[in-house]
Amino acid sequence: MASPAKETTDSNVVDINRPSARARVQAFGGFLTNMVLPNIGAFIAWGLLTALFIPTGWIPNEQLAQIVDPAIKFLLPLLLAITGGRMVGGQRGAVMGAIGAIGLIVGSDIPMFLGAMVIGPLGGLIIKKFDRLVENRIPAGFEMIVNNFSLGILGFLLMIVSFFFIGPVIESANNFVTSAIEALVATGLLPLLSLINEPAKVLFLNNVIDQGIYYPLGMQAAAETGKSIYFTVASNPGPGLGLLLxxxxxxxxxxxxxAPGAIIIHFFGGIHELYFPYVLMKPLTIIGMIAGGATGIGVFSLFDAGLVAGPSPGSIFAYLGLTPKGSFIGIIAGVLAAAAVTFLITSLILKMEKNKDEEEDELSDSIEKSKAMKQQGKQVANSSKKDENIDKVSFACDAGAGSSALGATTFRKKLQKRGVDGIEVKHYRIEDAPQDSNIIVVHKDLYDRAKHAHQDKEIITIENYISDPNLDELLDRLENR
Known part of the structure; x- marks a missing residue:
């Protein structure tokens, strides 16, 4: 069940079997992230290859530059398709995804990142459905021949369909999106993307727009020019830095x-999710985020700056490491300008609300303490036996690699400091949290998605990954077992 401290907050969840639209989009973004994230190293390797060895690179090398084109056309899309297929259909799904992707790649004139992210999971789904259909119907001794030929025949058909139909459709859609964004670039209106990017990010949809839209477009542009501004339009760490300052x-x-601790983890560690709760706590500050994001994009455009690959995580170190020759001034200026604008606007908003906040803080604190005391009284009788059996706490987030990793590491250290042992604390993608977890910890905006995936688990919701009252309460529970 949900954490008692959050029963009232989450009472508007009418049917846990039907997640909200936002939860479904978040889950989709998480799926995209888990397709891209394991292959980020390959993308960075390609980016470094491009930054160093193409004719405009740091150390041009005609021989090594020959690797650039095959890598972006074949290696990277195939990796995405294989990963997506494996996520849906295991190893057989990975093979199906690769077979289908080669049809897309050969049948198109652009790097098929979007196509690979479609065909991989589709191939996995097809073979998964087929395997379920013939389960327990294969005569003894014929398992291998059925498995091998089913994979070969279905893969062959998918490859042909991909070449003639799916590839052209995806290429047309890709060209349309590219043309629309290029029109914004040509008219100088690219900063308007911040009107979409910043609100979407704080609703934990950052992976949808980054991995699903900007990274594929950025890779296409980088293949032609050696860099792309698309890698920066949603990943700029400057606005988050300004907000936290x-x-x-x-x-x-x-x-x-x-906030000071969050600055270090956000700006240097690249975990942007850390500043989302601050915006949600003061929704008006989204104005500063939008203005800062737009300023950063404007400065990047002015200097014709870009990155050679997607910065993941979005750390200033990743930004500088992926900055090509001739773009350092523009990249640094864009980050600093975005931080300065966001800082000024957010500071003004916070100062305007100062008096109101001071009047309400004491009352709000008293109400929260009263609620907490009341809930503690209800929990004492019911939780003591249950708490004795807690041995696994899972921190979960959208991708399972950013904020949840931070939360799990911090919580584990706090347990050790209190002398509490025998409890496994790890981080996962929401849908991948183990079924034997006693407690699952998520950000409150991911509650719907977590409850849909783990209906029978106790879910504790938090707002801050560094210091949160619900985490303090959980620490006390575990210490007093």
Whole structure:
């Protein structure tokens, strides 16, 4: 069940078997992320190859530059298709995804990243459905021949369909999106993308727009020019830095106390999810985020700056490491300008709300303490036996590699500091959290998705990965077992 401290907050969830539209989109973004994330190293390797050895690179080398084109056309799309197929249909799904992807690749004139992210899971789904259909119907001794020929025949058909039909459709859709964004570039309106990017990011849809849209477009552009601004339009760490600096100087209580630590993890560690709760806590600050994001894009455009690959995580170190020759001034200026604009606007918003916040803080604190005391009284009788059996706490997030990793590491250290042992604390993608987890910890905006995936588990929702009252309460529970 849901954490008692959050029963009222989550009471508007009418049917846990029907996740909200936002939860479904978040799950889709998580799926895309888990297709891309394991292959980020290959994307970075290609980016470094491009930055170093193409004619405009740091150390041009005609022989090594020959690797650039085959890598982006064959290696990277195949990796995406294989990973997507494996996620849906296991190893047989991975093979189906690769077979289908080669039809797309050969039948198109552009790098088929979007196509690979479609055909891979589709191939996995086809073979998975077939295997279920023939399960327990194969005569003894014929398993291998059925498995091999079914994979070969279905893969062959998918490859042909991909070559003649799926590839052209995806290429047309890709060209349409590319033309629309290029029109924004040509008219100088590219900064308007921040009107979409920033609100989507704080709703944990950052992976949908980055991995699903901007990264594939960026790879296509980088293949032609050696860099792309598309890698920067949603991943700029500057706006988040400006926001957290404003909370450091003008925030209240917990927000002000935790913001400096969040700056280090966000700006240098690249975990952008860490600043999302601050925006959700003060929704008006989204204005500063949009303005900062737009400013950053404008400066990048002005300097014709770009990156050679997608920065993952979105750390300033990743930004500088993937900056090609001639773009350092533009990239640094874009990050700093975005941070400065966001800081100024957010500071103004926080200062305007200062008096109101001071009047309401004491009352809000009293109400929260009263609620907590009341809930603790209800929990004492019911939780003691249950708490004795807790041996696995799973932190979960959209991709299972950013904020959840931070939360799990921090929580594990706090347990060790209190002398609590015998509890496994790990991080996962929401849907991948083990079924033997006693407690699953997620951000409150991911509750619907977590509850849909783990209906019989206790889910504790938090707002801050560094310091959160619900995590403190959980620590007390585990210490007092």
């Amino acid at each position: 404003a909370f450091t100087f003008f925030g209240k209580k917990t927000a002000r106390r935790t």
